[in-house]
Amino acid sequence: MEANGREAVEEPLPPGAPPPARAPGIAGLSAPGRVTASAALAAVALTACAHLAAVFLHVAPANTLSKRHAGAVDAWIYPEFEQNWKLFAPNPLQQNIAVEARAQVRTRDGGLVTEAWRDLSAEDGAAIRHSLLPSHTRQNELRRAWDFFTASHDEEDRPVGERGGLSEQYLKRIALNRLRAARPGDGGEIVRIQLRSATRAVAAPVWSDEETDTRTYHRELSWWTV
Amino acid sequence: MVDGVRRARAAAGRALARATGEALGPYQSAVVRIGFATTWLCFLLREFPHRHELYGPDGPWSWELAQKLVGSNHAFTVLLWSDSALWFEAVYALSVAASALLALGWRTRAVSVVFAAGVLSLQNRSVFMGDGGDNVIHLMAMYLVLTRCAQVWSLDARRARRHGSASAGAAGPVLWGALGAVFAFGTVTGRLGHGWVAAFAALWVVCAVWWMVDRYEPRSEARAVLDVLANTVHNAGMLVIAAEVCLIYATAGWYKVQGSRWQDGTALYYPLGLDYFSPWPELSSLLAGSGTLVMLLTYGTVAVQVAFPFTVFQRRVKNVLLAVMVLEHAGIAVLLGLPFFSMAMIAADAVFLPTAFLLWLGARAAGARSGLARRLGRSRPDGPAGAGLPPQRAPGGTAGPGPGPPPSDARAAG
Numbered sequence A: 001m002e003a004n005g006r007e008a009v010e011e012p013l014p015p016g017a018p019p020p021a022r023a024p025g026i027a028g029l030s031a032p033g034r035v036t037a038s039a040a041l042a043a044v045a046l047t048a049c050a051h052l053a054a055v056f057l058h059v060a061p062a063n064t065l066s067k068r069h070a071g072a073v074d075a076w077i078y079p080e081f082e083q084n085w086k087l088f089a090p091n092p093l094q095q096n097i098a099v100e101a102r103a104q105v106r107t108r109d110g111g112l113v114t115e116a117w118r119d120l121s122a123e124d125g126a127a128i129r130h131s132l133l134p135s136h137t138r139q140n141e142l143r144r145a146w147d148f149f150t151a152s153h154d155e156e157d158r159p160v161g162e163r164g165g166l167s168e169q170y171l172k173r174i175a176l177n178r179l180r181a182a183r184p185g186d187g188g189e190i191v192r193i194q195l196r197s198a199t200r201a202v203a204a205p206v207w208s209d210e211e212t213d214t215r216t217y218h219r220e221l222s223w224w225t226v
Numbered sequence B: 001m002v003d004g005v006r007r008a009r010a011a012a013g014r015a016l017a018r019a020t021g022e023a024l025g026p027y028q029s030a031v032v033r034i035g036f037a038t039t040w041l042c043f044l045l046r047e048f049p050h051r052h053e054l055y056g057p058d059g060p061w062s063w064e065l066a067q068k069l070v071g072s073n074h075a076f077t078v079l080l081w082s083d084s085a086l087w088f089e090a091v092y093a094l095s096v097a098a099s100a101l102l103a104l105g106w107r108t109r110a111v112s113v114v115f116a117a118g119v120l121s122l123q124n125r126s127v128f129m130g131d132g133g134d135n136v137i138h139l140m141a142m143y144l145v146l147t148r149c150a151q152v153w154s155l156d157a158r159r160a161r162r163h164g165s166a167s168a169g170a171a172g173p174v175l176w177g178a179l180g181a182v183f184a185f186g187t188v189t190g191r192l193g194h195g196w197v198a199a200f201a202a203l204w205v206v207c208a209v210w211w212m213v214d215r216y217e218p219r220s221e222a223r224a225v226l227d228v229l230a231n232t233v234h235n236a237g238m239l240v241i242a243a244e245v246c247l248i249y250a251t252a253g254w255y256k257v258q259g260s261r262w263q264d265g266t267a268l269y270y271p272l273g274l275d276y277f278s279p280w281p282e283l284s285s286l287l288a289g290s291g292t293l294v295m296l297l298t299y300g301t302v303a304v305q306v307a308f309p310f311t312v313f314q315r316r317v318k319n320v321l322l323a324v325m326v327l328e329h330a331g332i333a334v335l336l337g338l339p340f341f342s343m344a345m346i347a348a349d350a351v352f353l354p355t356a357f358l359l360w361l362g363a364r365a366a367g368a369r370s371g372l373a374r375r376l377g378r379s380r381p382d383g384p385a386g387a388g389l390p391p392q393r394a395p396g397g398t399a400g401p402g403p404g405p406p407p408s409d410a411r412a413a414g
Helices: A002-010 A031-059 A064-068 A070-077 A120-128 A141-151 A161-181 B002-021 B026-046 B048-055 B063-073 B085-104 B108-125 B132-145 B155-163 B171-188 B194-216 B221-257 B281-288 B291-311 B315-335 B339-352 B355-376
Strands: A095-106 A112-114 A189-201 A216-220
Touching (some): A095 A120, A095 A161, A161 A189, B026 B085, B026 B132, B108 B132, B221 B291, B291 B315, B315 B339
Antiparallel strands (some): A095 A112, A189 A216
């Protein structure tokens, strides 16, 4: 009541226009209005509940209901309502996966030179360090491109499905951009590039008695022609 | 028995009156709008130097690659309408403008559609550039279109106060015409999917009907019906936003419970040792050095995330957990270098903030504004409350939006 009183002082209605004395909501409407509003209310309520049910089945672990209705749920969720909240779950990532690249270059005198490995992830890390607002180009681009690659390739680095091919081209373009950006003008022409990952586990905390193997393991891809 | 039935009927009637008679949570919806629009605006400005690499036609995720992927998943993006750099720049600039205007609450319904289209266009164009923060913004941008999120703290609310209706002025029809032209182009050239054509057509027609009724028959039955429909959709939208936040925390928490590192109390130690998530290695190793602290934070995180969805009906506990989560996200912003993810999560949390706190925040902001204006020596044409901040008008005051509809002329359009 007090709020309404304050309202009246702050917002005088224009003269000659008394507020209509309607009950709030559906109850204040005429019969056709009530029918329209009731139908809309039912449709909106059903849609909202169906949407939330679909989102729930999408984010929950695979279960009886989500398996039975997988087709309908996926049709509703993908592509715009896709979501994944397993950030650092069930376990956080416990290893640093660095992506390294090297180039084979045709020099001016026609010879082929294989250059040294460059740690592209370390360059990302250096750009992120002491930054309050790290860029997605540094934090997500290469990291997620590598995830995309490994998720769409089998153990022998063979592409799985159409996405495998896309991920190869993506990774290649990222690596090439970065290799080219740091090259001197007359450093020759890049003919082929090779990528590898260097995986090293985060050492167990000093206050724990666990032992962690912190050696670096490499996964080397084949050479890609540019 | 009869008495019980009568009471139940009365309660149902009151619930129906609330669900259709008012747009609940005016301050909460406004703060969610401002939060997400500001987060995306800051992100776009921060990435402005990198915009070509992220979303441009010649970025590493090239236009052709995006076209192949979108060809199979049918995600919405206007950036694939053309591979010209000019089109890309225009879409990026429009996204920036829509974010700023949504934060200010200018022609909010129309601008919220442009905002959502911008978010979806950029994110779906380069889906592998995003992270959890982008995901939240993606969802909330769509949900916000459903809400009447400019009832307070908006230019629309100010226009409604000054001119009696948020539909006043010529900008509405101009905007409607311009957006209609873009929509017609996308439809005629076959660039929009059927679902999107239907959704945009519905929005476009409803906006026109709303504007005409609001302008020419503001006291009519038709206006009242539209008001009820808008309230219904708004309240459903707010329910979906709140439930989405609960689902985020529930899944995040419940999956963690199953993890051995969350069980042995060391989980938080590991992200602190990841090169991609330790912008302040000195700070990270300081925190990682204390087993007790890591253990308490690890267990605390899981406890809060699992518990939150069950506390939303218990105001006091909910508010405590909310404060803890906002603090934790602020910590994540700095410690793990995820500022935009954290901002987005705080904006989502804000849907659960108590009205009393939001009113206090609004009063502080208004005070700071008028203080600043006094110092700059400007005259204030709009009274002490300030342009974007209307006087405190929440019915009910402390316990969330109370009974009784706010006056309809204070409402933002549609």
